[in-house]
Structure formats: structure tokens, C-alpha cells
Amino acid sequence: MTLSEYGAALRLTEVPDPKVGPSEVRIRVKAAGVNPVDWKLASGGLDPVMEVGFPLISGWDVAGIVSDVGADVPEFDVGDEVFGYIRKDWAQFGAYAELVTANVRMLARKPAALDWRQAAGLPLAGLTAHRSLRLARVSEGDTVLIHAAAGGVGSLGTQIAVAAGAKVIGTASPANHEFLADLGATPVEYGDGLVERVRGLAPGGIDAVLDFVGGGVAADSVGLLSDPSRLVSIADPQAAELGGHWAWVRPDADGLTELAALAESGDLTVHVAESYPLAEAGKAWEASRTGHTRGKIVLTVD
The missing domain is CATH 3.90.180.10 (Medium-chain alcohol dehydrogenases, catalytic domain)
Known part of the structure; x- marks a missing residue:
């Protein structure tokens, strides 16, 4: 074509x-x-x-x-x-x-x-999610807020984070909540009142925020973090001005191999x-x- x-x-x-x-x-x-x-x-x-x-x-x-x-x-x-x-x-x-x-x-x-x-x-969505999680330093025991968690990048990021032992709270429309729950995330509806809803789901706080949608959610969410450097956005360059990261991805054979291993183990589809x-x-x-x-x-x- x-x-x-x-x-x-x-x-x-x-x-x-x-x-x-x-x-x-x-x-x-x-x-x-x-x-x-x-x-x-x-x-x-x-x-x-x-x-x-x-x-x-x-x-x-x-x-x-x-x-x-x-x-x-x-x-x-x-x-x-x-x-x-x-x-x-x-x-x-x-x-x-x-x-x-x-x-x-x-x-x-x-x-x-x-x-x-x-x-x-x-490849592209998986590597983007993989890099974002690394920039946010997500590891076992963390609580992670993922915006647009049901999308191409978000659904893969959710699975990678869950496989790493993190708790994932994922924003999505109600129609996608069951899908997110099946991936191992706790779904939450986006829109007005989101920050309060997230605080209710994670009274112990949020360790990292991944913005895969843009539209100002990075600025709205950074206040949930004690460390703003653990904010990563692929859709809003303002994330860097807020103390976090605006992430791009590049070809990475090693990253692809890691994603393939997660697929083979049944942790990623x-x-x-x-x-x-x-x-x-x-x-x-x-x-x-x-x-x-x-x-x-x-x-x-x-």
C-alpha cells in the first residue's frame, strides 16, 4: 500500500x-x-x-x-x-x-x-509500554495508575505491570471494565472526580502514573505522586515540565525478546x-x- x-x-x-x-x-x-x-x-x-x-x-x-x-x-x-x-x-x-x-x-x-x-x-505498543514502565521504575509491590488502560499500549502495559507484581488501577469507560479486570487491573472510570476515585481505591497512595491518552490527565494525576519523576506520558510533553518523563520508543531487539518471553510464559497476550x-x-x-x-x-x- x-x-x-x-x-x-x-x-x-x-x-x-x-x-x-x-x-x-x-x-x-x-x-x-x-x-x-x-x-x-x-x-x-x-x-x-x-x-x-x-x-x-x-x-x-x-x-x-x-x-x-x-x-x-x-x-x-x-x-x-x-x-x-x-x-x-x-x-x-x-x-x-x-x-x-x-x-x-x-x-x-x-x-x-x-x-x-x-x-x-x-512491537510498537509493547515496547512503548515496556519503556514507560522502566522510566517509571515500576517494580513488585508498587501501585500504578494507567490511563487508557484498555487501549493498545495500555492493555499491554497493564499486563507487564501485573507480571512484575504491581497493583494496577486502570482508567477506562465502563464498557471496558470487565476487560481490564480480566487483565488483572482494578478498573476506574475516567472523567470528573477521577483523582478522588483513585484515592479511594489506593488509600496508601500511588507510586507511578502512566499516561497513554493525553488531554491533561498527566497534570491532573501528578498530585497523586510523592515523586513526580515517576510520571510518564507518551501523549503529553507537559509531563517533563511537571518533573516526569515524556517518552518515545525506538527499535529494541532485547526489549522484543523480553516481551516474547512474557508471551511464552502466559503473562502477556x-x-x-x-x-x-x-x-x-x-x-x-x-x-x-x-x-x-x-x-x-x-x-x-x-
């Missing part, structure tokens, strides 16, 4: 097979994850900070089978099943394709416990909310733009 320019419609087109550079593998794509950053980049939203080439193939989350290896690649062989967050230093050749190349530092072996769609939905064939990537973007998806949206490639 390509775009000819910022704001153009996605089109299914033929392009040459990607060349396999040193330290890269070529992957026959089985599924690609859909993230809000995909359509934001395609609209020009990242133009100030990232070089973008056209025609543009979107997508940074991939799961597939290694079909070729470049020079200096002892890590993988043809036929290996892999998954990864394949964001390069510029954007042009992404995962919404039958074939894509990626540096080995962006990949790990796909966990057998996840199917192709689940594996494709894990990926809830796929919706799945579309590659040719319907535009519909997947429409669903993503609603901002109300429980779990992940993915594309499948035949």
Missing part, C-alpha cells in the same frame, strides 16, 4: 522487491500492525522531525518469515519466524507490503504463543480488536482514528 504524497489515499500498487542490505533481512510479511503514528505520518504530522520519501509505504510493526539475509547476519536464517518494530531513520519502505527489509537490531523471534496477527500488534486485509488499510485507519479501540488493529497479508 503506497501514498503518492501527504494526505493522498492509500493505493494497492506494485513496487520493486526491496534490496537486502548488510545487517538486514528481508521478511515475507504475514501481518502488519496499525498504529496512530502511521496515519499521522501520512498526513504530514511528523514532517518537522522525520525525512519521508514518496511513494510512501506505511507501517512500522511487522510479523513474518525471513525470506533472505544480507551480509553479516548470523542472528537469523531463511525460514525463521520474526516480529519487530522496524522504524528506520527515514520513512518510506514500511510494513504494509508483501516484502519488507529490516535491520536485525529491530527484530526478535516470534513467540509461538502468539499468532501472526497478535505478533504484529505487539495481545487483544486484536479488528483485522483487515492489506487492501483495506484505509478502513483500518478509519477505525484507528476513532480513538476508542480496545486492543490492537492489524492488517493481514496473504
